Amino acid sequence: MFAQRLISATRHLWRSLAECSRKVQDLRERLGTVEDIREARGISLLREWLSPEQSAQFDASKCFDVVGCDSGRRYRIRHTTGTNVHEIDDAGRPVMGWCFVPSGHLVAGDVMLAQKIALETNERAALAVANRFPVQVPRRTYSDAHPRRAY
Amino acid sequence: MGFDLMPRSSRYKFRFDEILGAHSRPAMLMMSWGLESWRTSMATQIVMDQTGDTRHCFNPDDTEALSKAEERFQSLTSVGCTAAVRDAAGKATVTRSFDPTAEETLFFPRLVGG
Numbered sequence: 001m002f003a004q005r006l007i008s009a010t011r012h013l014w015r016s017l018a019e020c021s022r023k024v025q026d027l028r029e030r031l032g033t034v035e036d037i038r039e040a041r042g043i044s045l046l047r048e049w050l051s052p053e054q055s056a057q058f059d060a061s062k063c064f065d066v067v068g069c070d071s072g073r074r075y076r077i078r079h080t081t082g083t084n085v086h087e088i089d090d091a092g093r094p095v096m097g098w099c100f101v102p103s104g105h106l107v108a109g110d111v112m113l114a115q116k117i118a119l120e121t122n123e124r125a126a127l128a129v130a131n132r133f134p135v136q137v138p139r140r141t142y143s144d145a146h147p148r149r150a151y
Numbered sequence: 152m153g154f155d156l157m158p159r160s161s162r163y164k165f166r167f168d169e170i171l172g173a174h175s176r177p178a179m180l181m182m183s184w185g186l187e188s189w190r191t192s193m194a195t196q197i198v199m200d201q202t203g204d205t206r207h208c209f210n211p212d213d214t215e216a217l218s219k220a221e222e223r224f225q226s227l228t229s230v231g232c233t234a235a236v237r238d239a240a241g242k243a244t245v246t247r248s249f250d251p252t253a254e255e256t257l258f259f260p261r262l263v264g265g
Contacts, residue, residue, distance in 0.1 A: 041203025049257070051241060082265045099265035102199065103231075106260070110199040114259040117235050121245045131264040 042109025049113055066116050068123035075119055081111045085119075086135055100130035196223060198232075198258045211251055224249040224256070231261035 047055060054064035062079040065088070076094065078084040082101055086094035102114040118126035196207040207223060209216040228234055228247070235243045236253045243257075250256070 038201070038203045045197065045199075045204050045257075049237070049241075049243065100262050101265045102260040103263050104260050105201055106199055107203055110203065110259065113257075114199065114233075114262065117233070117243045117245070117257070117259070118262055120243055121235065126262055129262050129264050 038107050039109065042107035042111075042113075044109070046109040046113045049116070054116075064116075066119045068119050069121055070123040073123075077112050077115050079108055079112065081106070081108050083133060084112070085115055085130075094135040097133040097135045098127060098130040099133055100126055194220070194254050194256075196220060196256045196258065198227065199260065217251055221249045221251075227258045232258040233261070234258050 047058075050058060050064060054066070057064045058079075063076055066075050066077060067073070068075060074088050075098070076086045076088050076092075078086070083097060083099045085098045085100070087096040087098060089095050100115065100118070101111050106114070115126070192210060192212065193208050194211045196209070198205045198207070207220070209220045211217055211220075224234060234246050235257045236246050236250060237243055237255060246253070246256070
């Protein structure tokens with residue numbers, strides 16, 4: 001009698017747990033979809049404002065270059081929401097990182113668009129609020145600098 | 152008998168009833184012209200937010216809608232938002248005052264150091 005009740009209670013518990021787990025999974029999927037829609041809207045808006053060259057570069061490498069309106073320096077904006085603006089030299093190598101973002105929790109596309117407009121229209125003001133960070137450039141090893149001779 | 156709305160080269164043809172088609176074709180053309188003129192006459196204010204963006208469309212020929220758009224511009228810029236417009240070549244420009252002729256104005260929040 002007791003054993004039967006125990007089995008029944010256990011079954012009930014498992015069923016409830018399975019139901020809960022299914023609901024959590026549904027909710028997670030729904031939230032994921034909402035997040036995807038937000039991201040897609042941000043990217044769509046960004047594409048509307050990119051120049052054809054920037055758009056092509058973004059398609060190819062998920063980043064695009066902008067030219068600062070005050071200094072004429074080039075910056076590369078990468079597809080994330082922070083520490084994604086790198087000042088680059090003529091060869092396209094990063095020389096310095098600049099961190100500035102629009103306040104609030106915006107999606108990556110919106111952040112990148114705000115950074116692009118800021119650098120292209122008011123570079124000084126954008127860099128005035130930005131924090132600088134060093135960029136890790138791949139180091140040249142001794143063997144790169146002095147390739148071994150074939151004897 | 153019916154007529155093809157699409158060119159003959161098109162694989163998918165939209166067939167209309169002769170009588171219905173005769174009446175509906177001019178109506179459809181008028182609707183499409185109306186849509187085109189609506190598209191060209193509407194201006195948009197795009198506000199970046201947590202949902203991606205929110206778009207406020209308004210008719211610049213409508214005085215009431217225009218004053219509402221100007222109010223929105225003032226309230227957003229007063230809290231630190233930057234307003235940007237694009238010229239015909241697609242170049243972005245920051246604007247400090249409401250431009251009633253701007254087709255599209257983008258607002259993004261104040262920039263802060265990350």
